Amino acid sequence: MDYDFRAIEAKWQGTWKETDAYKVTEDPTRPKFYVLDMFPYPSGAGLHVGHPLGYIASDVFARYKRHKGFNVLHPMGYDSFGLPAEQYAIQTGQHPAITTEQNINRYRDQLEQLGFCYDWSREVRTSDPSYYRWTQWIFGELFESWYDTQAQKARPIAELTEAFAENGNFNVHAACDEGWWKGLSFPHFGAHFDGTFTATDWQSMNEAERQEVLMCFRIAYLADSEVNWCPALGTVLANDEVKDGLSERGGHPVMKKTMRQWMMRITAYADRLLSSLDDLDWTDSVKEAQRHWIGRSEGAAVRFAVANDAGQPDPAGTEVEVFTTRPDTLHGVSFMVLAPEHDLVAGLTSDAQRSEVEAYVEAAGMKSERDRQGDKSISGVFTGGHVVHPITGALVPVWIADYVLAGYGTGAIMAVPAGDDRDWRFAKHFDLPIPPIFKDVDTQEAVCTDKGAILCNSGEWDGMRASDAIPLALDWVEAQGCGTRKVNYRIRDAVFSRQRYWGEPFPIAYENGIATRITDATVTLPKVDAYLPTEDGEPPLARANREDWPVFRGDAMETNTMPGWAGSSWYFLRYMDPHNENAFCDRSKSDHWGQVDLYVGGAEHTTGHLLYSRFWTKFLHDLGHIGFDEPFKFMINQGMILGRSSFVYRIQGTNTFVSANQRKAHRTQRLHVDINLVDNDKLDLDGFRAWRTEFANAEFILDDDGTYTCGHEVEKMSKSKYNVQTPDELVERYGADTLRCYEMFLGPLTQHKPWDTQGISGVHNFLRKIQRLYTQAAKGGMATSSSDDALRIVHKAIAKVTDDLDRHAFNTVVSALMIAVNDLSSLDSGCGEDALQPLATLLSPYAPHLAEELWQTAGGEGSVLDAAWPEAQDAYLVEDQTTYPISFNGKVRFKLDLAASMSPADVEATVRADERTLEQLDGKEIRKVIVVPGRIVNVVM
């Protein structure tokens, strides 16, 4: 009679395994639905109750869709390359593959006990060579592709070499760095080279030179670039791995450093990544964050000629280019500011200023990123050099300052102190002129950033506001030849190399310094004697000798490895065809499964994974490998489950602990206490003494009832706060079905919420109650048909549950089921198969084990998993009696039971005639009666 969840759950998990209940194949006769959880990294700590929240929701939805007749793909796997296993390897010498394997096994056990409907035959691991050979293959495709900015798509590099051989690069529109040729030093590209070369030029280059040129156009390319170097981690980091100038993992300082690294030309996709956001069903906050990360802004690149000693434009033609979104304020320029790292700083600096400038540049270089970001004080140095104003011909002094970033725009700005806050403060600080350019605005007193301000002292743009003057200014600048329209992006190409061991090796070998793709073999990780960098700072892979490499080509192998996001950028495709040895994913499979219809995960991947996988998806689409160009159509970001920490209060300098209620009378120190020693805020005194030796002789000041009350606070779950709740203990005590229902019952999926086990008993009771309902109905034989009352209850639940699931309101479904069970239980009798079978189906997404059991009890055929989702019948939903609340001036005064079919006019007449109405009127007159059929009556007096 008891709800024996242990037996039930073990039994059904066994059955599902035996019957391959969750194995899925492409079924063209049914509509497809792809439900995906964000790829987990199998950490050694295992799961806490926050992790499964999203998995439960997606599992519920996958099961629901299966009931609805969909061909549902719902896979799980592991993003199993990563730092923690490598750190452990460094400390212990144990190969990271072993640690990883152990952690995965633990994860798998934890996931399995929760009864998820994953098709485990599709499990993938990014660290498995059978998986990463395809990550390598995709990298190879990126390496052998260029981006055609005219066609707005990636194309094979062979088409570029063909074009070069035929016409040079005259008709080629390839995405590349500005001044791509500047790092190259061939005779063809002399001082006056402007970026175009002929077919003859191309023919005359040798292979090495051609390869160097091609490298400038590849989507995956090698380049010397300024990277985020993290000395503590011994590796470079991508921009999204740096937060506040510190590494996201570990919080170590990050420096700027120039290194030759593999890069990904994600900037080529900036526009498409931006515009196709509009069609994605994601939250505004994630989409906005991506828009900001891409940071598109329209404006002009304006060139200022450098002035020579005579104050004339430098005859050598040296110019400083700035980017501005407000070319209309050109008349307000009174100085120029370069980033300290700008190339032209040395050339512009006068002898008199040299020592000061060099000191400033050096100081800026020494600062870590965090120091530079954190320092909001105004600093800068005059270089002594000038540029010539393109309109007025006036000399404009050139400064260098920290507030101009080398990495954004051109690394130089034209300062318009009247209209830009930073320029204004800089001008005030160094007492530089602030030319007034806005009518009736005193910009000596305050800056004017209002785009609606009217221009003055600006020649032919006088009297205009920004929106009208900007297009004219752009035309003017282009006509004068001193600038061009330009779209600038904040997003930078992504660094793709890591100086680490535990990552994908590159399928790249070098022969005389030329990088070549290896296509005929999977480059697996070589044996190394330690997982650390070499003595001269080379990545760990450089420790491997030629014979240590399973595959070795050319005269050297690439020794960097790929970053964490490589494998996770395309994993959703591998699930569709996980064992394919001939392709990353057969086109027929990706055509069948298509985009992910529901993607569930935390919001922490906003600018990393979610951007990179969009980029790779678009790339694979460009080359025709897949038929869609956005990976995740619809996404839900689940909120974090926070821990509820408990505290004890130690009187300072003693070993005496005072109950929270009386702590104010003492000077106390608050200490976290393990939540397992606390029940309902009461401390287990013996357990506490036994917890740690330092507390063995603890004394207590207790409340009057002889208990110790702990304090509490809601915080992030973490080991150090002793507030971590693992699902294992709860599954042991209440069962997986209870945990599943409870996590959903807790509140809206997307919201953050504190974890509190107090409420779990209510949900557990509900499952016991529903089981009791079925066993009682089965006592003496299950009836085939039910009373109308019972059917009304069930059909109401069907309507509510279906509706809630369709709008992803996972929490209210549990309430609806509780109500149905409560109502049916109070009927005493009348429950038969036609009520209890549909009810078991409704329960099945949430409590799949118990639902199987109940389905059987209710005489269901086969497994409940494939039971058709019941449909609510209107006949059972309409009530013939309606209870009308009768309100007077909006306040409810009494209720009236009326026939549901009664016309509004009759309802009004009945209300008017009711003696309670007269009582309420108290002599006043009825001005109006509003009847909302089936809802409410409002009498206006």
Next chain:
RNA sequence: GCGGGUGUGGUGAAAUUGGUAGACACGCCAGACUUAGGAUCUGGUGCUUCGGCGUGGGGGUUCGAGUCCCUCCACCCGCACCA
């Protein structure tokens, strides 16, 4: 500073198109059965000076506002010298 979000009982929350605010649970209180229970069952439970008052504060639209509009406040998350 900018962007996004959230404010409803002692607690988690519900109220889908403006129509009975607080469903469903936890906790608490009382009772029953047992007289060891943290077991089970039943009833009660927003506040209240019993007139009313109540969805962060103030204002507005409406017969009617948690829901729509304006404004202010608090908290959380993300970004942050982006020219």
